[in-house]
Amino acid sequence: KAGVTQTPRYLIKTRGQQVTLSCSPISGHRSVSWYQQTPGQGLQFLFEYFSETQRNKGNFPGRFSGRQFSNSRSEMNVSTLELGDSALYLCASSFGYLAKNIQYFGAGTRLSVL
C-alpha cells in the first residue's frame, strides 16, 4: 500500500511570493494533518482536515490556509512568504475516526524562502 506522498520535495521561493504544497494520503484515510517543522520549534500543528472540513487549526497566521478535496488529497497554501516560513512542511494521514488514530507521515516538502 502506497504511503503518504508529498509534492514537491523541495521548493525555493522569495519573500512575498505564495506557495502551494500537495499531499496525497494513504488510500482509505480521510484525515490529513499538516505540521511545520523547524530546528528551533520542532513540529508545530498547522491544521487538520476530515472529509473536506477543517476540524482543527493551530496558532498560525491567516497566511497559512489549506483545503481537502473529495478524494482526500489536501493542499496547503502560504501567501506573502516571509523568511521565517522556511521549514520542513509535513503532512500526515490517518483514518480519522478510530480511537488509536495513528498518523502516518509523508517525507515532507522543504521550503526555503530567500
Next chain:
Amino acid sequence: GQNIDQPTEMTATEGAIVQINCTYQTSGFNGLFWYQQHAGEAPTFLSYNVLDGLEEKGRFSSFLSRSKGYSYLLLKELQMKDSASYLCAVRENDDYKLSFGAGTTVTVRA
C-alpha cells in the same frame, strides 16, 4: 494547551539500553505516541499508550503513567541504525491533532 518536555540529546553505546523520558501537562489526555525520525526522513510511528503500563514491541518498549504525566521510551540492544530523533506526542481530549515535544536526538556509538 500542551507542555511536553524531553531531553535534547542522549548518547549510548551499541548494544546498550537507553531510556528517553517525556513529561507532559494537559487538561485532558487522550493518548501518547512515540515517533522515530531519521535525518531528512519522515517521522515513523513506534508506539501508542493510552492506559497506564508498559507496551513492549521487540527492542522498543513504552511506558505511561497518566497520574504523573510521564512516559518513557526504552530502546534495548541498541544498533547504529537507531541513531535518530525520537519524538513524544500527546493527543488531548477528542482532538485529533498531536502536540509534539522538541525531540530527543539519540546517537549510538560503536
